[in-house]
C-alpha cells in the first residue's frame with residue numbers, strides 16, 4: 111500500500127544530538143562500505159558524471175560515461191565536441207538537451223577559467239555552469255577528501271524523517287547537518303544516508319520493519 115508520509119514528516123520532532131549520532135552510527139555499521147557509486151577515473155569525469163546524474167540513477171549514468179569519455183576525454187575535447195554527438199551519447203540519462211548544454215558549458219568554463227583543470231574549492235566549483243553546492247561537495251569529498259554534506263534528494267528526505275532538520279531548502283539543511291555533526295566525516299555520512307535512502311528508506315513505502323533505526327526513528331511505520 112503506498113504510504114504518504116507528508117503530514118507525519120511535518121510533525122517529526124527535532125532529534126537530540128545524542129539520538130542523531132546513535133542513528134548515524136547504526137547506519138554506518140549497516141553500510142560500512144558505502145561509497146560513491148559513479149564510475150570515474152579522475153575529477154573531471156566525476157564532475158561531469160554528477161551533472162549527468164540529475165533526475166536519473168548512477169547506474170544509468172555509468173552506462174553512458176565510458177563511451178562519452180572515450181570519445182571526449184577531458185575538458186578541451188568535450189568543450190569542442192559536436193553537440194549532437196554529445197546528446198546522442200548521453201540520451202539515456204534523460205533531459206539530454208539541457209544536460210549536453212550543461213556539461214559542454216562546464217567544460218568550456220573549465221578551459222577559460224581554470225586551464226582545463228577541475229578546481230578544488232567550493233567557491234570556484236560553484237562558478238561553473240550546472241554545478242551547485244551538492245555537485246561541488248561530491249567532487250570535493252570523493253576526490254579531495256574535503257568534507258562536505260551532499261544534500262541530494264535522499265539526504266533531504268532522510269534528514270527530515272530522522273528529525274535532523276525541519277528545513278526544506280538544501281542549503282539550510284546542509285547548515286543544520288553541519289551543526290548536528292560537527293567535526294564528523296560529512297562526505298562519508300552523506301554517502302551513508304544516500305545508501306540508506308536507495309536501499310531501504312525509499313521515498314514511497316520505506317522498508318521500516320527491517321530498518322536498523324526502526325526503534326529510534328521518529329517517522330518509523332514499523333512500530
Ligand code: SF4
Pocket residue numbers: 271310311312316317318321322323324327328329330331332
Ligand atoms: S524506520 Fe522507516 S522512515 Fe525511519 S529511517 Fe528506517 S526506513 Fe526510514
